[in-house]
Amino acid sequence: MLKTYTIGSYDGIPVKLHWSLSLLFLFLFYFGREIIHLDNTGLSWFLVLVLTLFLSVIFHEYGHALVAKKFGIKTKDIILSPVGGIARLEHIPKRPRHEIIVALAGPLVNLCIAFLLLIILVCINYPFSIPSDSYPNDFFEFLRVVFWLNLILFAFNLIPAFPMDGGRVLRALLRTRMGTEQATKYASFIGSVIAIAILAFAISLHYNFI
Numbered sequence: 355m356l357k358t359y360t361i362g363s364y365d366g367i368p369v370k371l372h373w374s375l376s377l378l379f380l381f382l383f384y385f386g387r388e389i390i391h392l393d394n395t396g397l398s399w400f401l402v403l404v405l406t407l408f409l410s411v412i413f414h415e416y417g418h419a420l421v422a423k424k425f426g427i428k429t430k431d432i433i434l435s436p437v438g439g440i441a442r443l444e445h446i447p448k449r450p451r452h453e454i455i456v457a458l459a460g461p462l463v464n465l466c467i468a469f470l471l472l473i474i475l476v477c478i479n480y481p482f483s484i485p486s487d488s489y490p491n492d493f494f495e496f497l498r499v500v501f502w503l504n505l506i507l508f509a510f511n512l513i514p515a516f517p518m519d520g521g522r523v524l525r526a527l528l529r530t531r532m533g534t535e536q537a538t539k540y541a542s543f544i545g546s547v548i549a550i551a552i553l554a555f556a557i558s559l560h561y562n563f564i
């Protein structure tokens with residue numbers, strides 16, 4: 355049973371939080387305070403950062419939903435859970451080209467957010483290199499981390515592993531040559547192979563095999 359709470363709505367599309375998110379926030383509060391020993395200011399920035407990350411995910415999902423609407427597809431809702439967000443479209447776009455555009459719309463929102471933040475950082479002459487300290491303690495450091503988080507959201511979602519956005523693009527490309535069911539099967543298989551390859555790569559890095 356999907357237990358969710360509606361926190362707001364835009365253009366007739368409600369945003370719902372999965373109940374387990376409250377456990378995640380409690381855990382992060384405990385993690386910030388007891389494990390990495392942040393002071394009150396550090397803890398506030400840390401929690402604001404987590405909220406901003408989820409806000410970036412909400413914008414990403416609205417990117418999918420609002421572009422889908424342009425193609426006449428309604429979105430039931432946007433659900434956020436500890437593993438990310440999902441815009442639940444009533445059906446996938448009939449034309450593969452439309453599926454590609456809807457899939458790319460989400461990551462493009464994150465790219466736009468990152469670009470806007472980059473402009474701000476460049477204008478104020480603030481370094482935008484990868485932050486060494488991942489827990490910001492001032493506003494501009496916070497902007498720098500949010501810039502990188504949105505860039506990561508953009509790149510991560512484009513990994514061609516179905517059901518991620520990159521995988522949806524791949525399925526749409528396959529759909530131009532075969533039926534939707536078969537294309538989904540192939541895209542899921544390629545997605546599993548990529549997931550295993552990434553896992554193997556991460557393990558090799560961890561144990562210095564390469």
Ligand SMILES: [Zn+2]
Nearest residue numbers: 460461511519
């Ligand atoms: Zn997406």
